[in-house]
Amino acid sequence: xxxxxxxxxQVPVFEEAPVELRCNYSSSVSVYLFWYxxxxxxxxxxxLKYLSGSTLVESINGFEAEFxxxxxxxxxRKPSVHISDTAEYFCAVSDRDFNxxxxxSGTKLNVKP
Amino acid sequence: xAGVAQSPRYKIIExxxxxxxxxxxxxxxxxxxxxxxxxxxxxxxLIQFQNNGVVDDSQLPKDxxxxxxxxxxxxxxxxxxxxxxxxxxxxxxxxxxxxxxxFGPGTRLTVL
Numbered sequence: 001x002x003x004x005x006x007x008x009x010q011v012p013v014f015e016e017a018p019v020e021l022r023c024n025y026s027s028s029v030s031v032y033l034f035w036y037x038x039x040x041x042x043x044x045x046x047x048l049k050y051l052s053g054s055t056l057v058e059s060i061n062g063f064e065a066e067f068x069x070x071x072x073x074x075x076x077r078k079p080s081v082h083i084s085d086t087a088e089y090f091c092a093v094s095d096r097d098f099n100x101x102x103x104x105s106g107t108k109l110n111v112k113p
Numbered sequence: 114x115a116g117v118a119q120s121p122r123y124k125i126i127e128x129x130x131x132x133x134x135x136x137x138x139x140x141x142x143x144x145x146x147x148x149x150x151x152x153x154x155x156x157x158x159l160i161q162f163q164n165n166g167v168v169d170d171s172q173l174p175k176d177x178x179x180x181x182x183x184x185x186x187x188x189x190x191x192x193x194x195x196x197x198x199x200x201x202x203x204x205x206x207x208x209x210x211x212x213x214x215x216f217g218p219g220t221r222l223t224v225l
Contacts, residue, residue, distance in 0.1 A: 004155070006155075009153075032213075034213065036216075041218075041221075042218055042219075043117070043119075043204060043216035043217050043218040043219050044156070044204065044206075044216040045216070046213055046214075046215070049213060090155055090156070092155075094213075100158070100169070101146075101158065101214065103155035103156045103157075104155050105153070105154050105155045106153075106154070106155050
């Protein structure tokens with residue numbers, strides 16, 4: 001079975017500062033990678049995904065993540081965060097058939113004014 | 114396009130009682146998933162259906178949890194009897210074959 005590690009359970013940051021949320025996975029086979037965001041009392045929403053092609057993927061609200069195969073990482077970054085980015089972020093891995101999803105334990109991003 | 118619907122949104126019961134959750138996936142999505150998300154943890158897959166057949170239920174506590182998807186559309190997850198450690202958010206997700214999952218808002222269960 002695969003595992004997903006999000007080392008930081010909480011990340012406090014001031015508004016307009018840059019942020020990086022770390023994600024590492026363990027897998028000896030090719031995988032698909034995802035970041036989901038969960039706002040309070042809501043379900044998970046897909047933020048961005050890596051399936052193939054360019055290793056740098058972007059979301060519509062300024063987040064980006066880079067797939068690094070040698071380091072088995074898929075860190076999420078944003079150069080300037082907003083208060084509205086306060087949420088919990090989950091990294092996930094699936095096999096190439098989308099048959100099994102494995103989620104990390106989540107990172108709570110708390111953006112302070 | 115309507116999203117994944119779940120009900121109820123919140124449920125409070127006492128231990129040893131029974132509870133059922135309902136999920137209606139996105140129209141046309143053949144695959145349906147039930148996850149358990151305990152506070153402070155990531156979602157854990159309980160069961161996965163492909164149409165009305167079970168693909169994976171290896172992490173479903175079958176002595177107390179059951180799930181069905183009789184007509185290959187909506188699904189029900191039941192807990193009988195509930196334990197304190199079942200307090201969690203139960204998430205339903207659906208996907209088209211070979212695509213990413215879309216999640217419902219979840220049902221927050223509190224067992225007292």
